[in-house]
Amino acid sequence: MNESSILQKILPIFHAGNDVAVPPGDDCALLEFGNKFLLAAADQVISNVHYLVDTAPELVAGKLLKRNLSDIAAMGGIPRWALLTLAVKGRSDEWMIRFFTGLEACAEKYGVAVVGGDLAALPGELDCASLTILGEVELEKVCLRKNAQAGDFIMVTGSLGDTFHSQHHLTFEPRLKEGRFLAENGLTRCMMDISDGVAADLPKLLTESNAGAVVELEKLPCRNNCHWKNALCDGEDYELLFTVSEPNRQRLEQMWQFDTPVSCIGRIVENKETVYTLNGTAVPNLEMTGYEHFNS
Amino acid sequence: MNESSILQKILPIFHAGNDVAVPPGDDCALLEFGNKFLLAAADQVISNVHYLVDTAPELVAGKLLKRNLSDIAAMGGIPRWALLTLAVKGRSDEWMIRFFTGLEACAEKYGVAVVGGDLAALPGELDCASLTILGEVELEKVCLRKNAQAGDFIMVTGSLGDTFHSQHHLTFEPRLKEGRFLAENGLTRCMMDISDGVAADLPKLLTESNAGAVVELEKLPCRNNCHWKNALCDGEDYELLFTVSEPNRQRLEQMWQFDTPVSCIGRIVENKETVYTLNGTAVPNLEMTGYEHFNS
Missing domain, CATH: 3.30.1330.10 (PurM-like, N-terminal domain)
Structure with missing residues (x-):
């Protein structure tokens, strides 16, 4: 279980x-x-x-x-x-x-x-x-997992992976300012935090949004140059995963005022499958379950 | 500790x-x-x-x-x-x-x-x-531990003690209706629940109210005819302990509409000591600590 x-x-x-x-x-x-x-x-x-x-x-x-x-x-x-x-x-x-x-x-x-x-x-x-x-939060500003739209860019704050040995799982900064900024300025209505790893958390967002995704593995912001598998699966990142429309991506890049980097790691697609690519080539049979807090 | x-x-x-x-x-x-x-x-x-x-x-x-x-x-x-x-x-x-x-x-x-x-x-x-x-709760109706006044009657709902063997600690009814009735009708502004036993909980109310009490042990409503020491100290009663002024006690008796009994077990006094009496005689050196959930 x-x-x-x-x-x-x-x-x-x-x-x-x-x-x-x-x-x-x-x-x-x-x-x-x-x-x-x-x-x-x-x-x-x-x-x-x-x-x-x-x-x-x-x-x-x-x-x-x-x-x-x-x-x-x-x-x-x-x-x-x-x-x-x-x-x-x-x-x-x-x-x-x-x-x-x-x-x-x-x-x-x-x-x-x-x-x-x-x-x-x-x-x-x-x-x-x-x-x-x-x-x-204001009802008109709240960010929900179900609000992703086909064509949206998939964005993440900060770096991912290597969260245990780096002590990041203890020393991280919750992205309160960044999340509030995105909501307040209407840059996104679709957001979640990455606690179990992108590989485990992105599917939750996609299920709620009734959509799929293409994730470009080489674009993952890897903490301490860790492998993309770690960035995808280690979990305990406590970064924000959110989607932005094409016009909002431009606004975001102009308006972003934080030291925290923001990376685009892929796009939302209509087809409900999720495809992971590495430099343009699909990576098949990626077995990625992310971090499960509950294994009894 | x-x-x-x-x-x-x-x-x-x-x-x-x-x-x-x-x-x-x-x-x-x-x-x-x-x-x-x-x-x-x-x-x-x-x-x-x-x-x-x-x-x-x-x-x-x-x-x-x-x-x-x-x-x-x-x-x-x-x-x-x-x-x-x-x-x-x-x-x-x-x-x-x-x-x-x-x-x-x-x-x-x-x-x-x-x-x-x-x-x-x-x-x-x-x-x-x-x-x-x-x-x-409405600010003007909230019941706080600090609101007891010298002269108030000390009241409890239901029965006390023998809470473990009777299974009361699992099967009790939280006194939501009774508590709301008392607050809504302005019958009390001073209430707490009895989770650690009267002997441990009443002093918390008295400290907050900067007052003392006379408790008449023979008036304790003892579950299953348990000893008054059990009614006082067993804990896990989840009954309401509250105070009412003299005019409100009359109103309470007229208005009370529940099967749950209400008992008067003593009075609030100005002197900060708490005196326990049994049929009019003070019971000295009553060592009553109630139930402590935390003993490491």
């Missing part, structure tokens, strides 16, 4: 209320609340799954919050509040204080207030930390 | 934004969002801490959601949405489907939509499930 297959069984179990503008399946849920729209997502980190047990607690807390911030970025939103639950055993008071101090430092940096949570003891010697992020 | 002592160190670490009307420390945070106020809380359940490992998965999921609903009830609020993270190992597909089906059944019963979450694998053979509940 892996995460994708069990999610396919689980997601249809839940009903969505009338006030749920975007149900589970995108990077965040979009919830109508009074005269505004709330973004909500939850994610977790577990010792020896998402970080080594001797990782500095500030980095663990930061990774947990930033993973969630990356989901807000992917919707073109602004983060507001976070709630945390932490279950630990075998951690000192000092570890706990450092964890929460690191969480607050990261929260302040990105304009988030930590407003609630719970602490519990685990029976086993490990940590399990869960965080819910709340944010906001 | 226990939960209370570590929380005393952790809570001051966090800043509260201007939009946080009630910061961590009450049953929920109260967040200003557009023209309305959002309630938010997070809680978790862990196998062999909060339930035995062979408990029916529907009951586990229900307990997790209902613990959180009890926090919404305690604020006088209405629940809206939930987000879940689940980390498991050694659970079958069937267990997972039953867990999520049970969660949805419970969510539908109480008018909640499950709108997001995450699944992950744990390295150890245990389950760790975390849930964030979102709800709403």
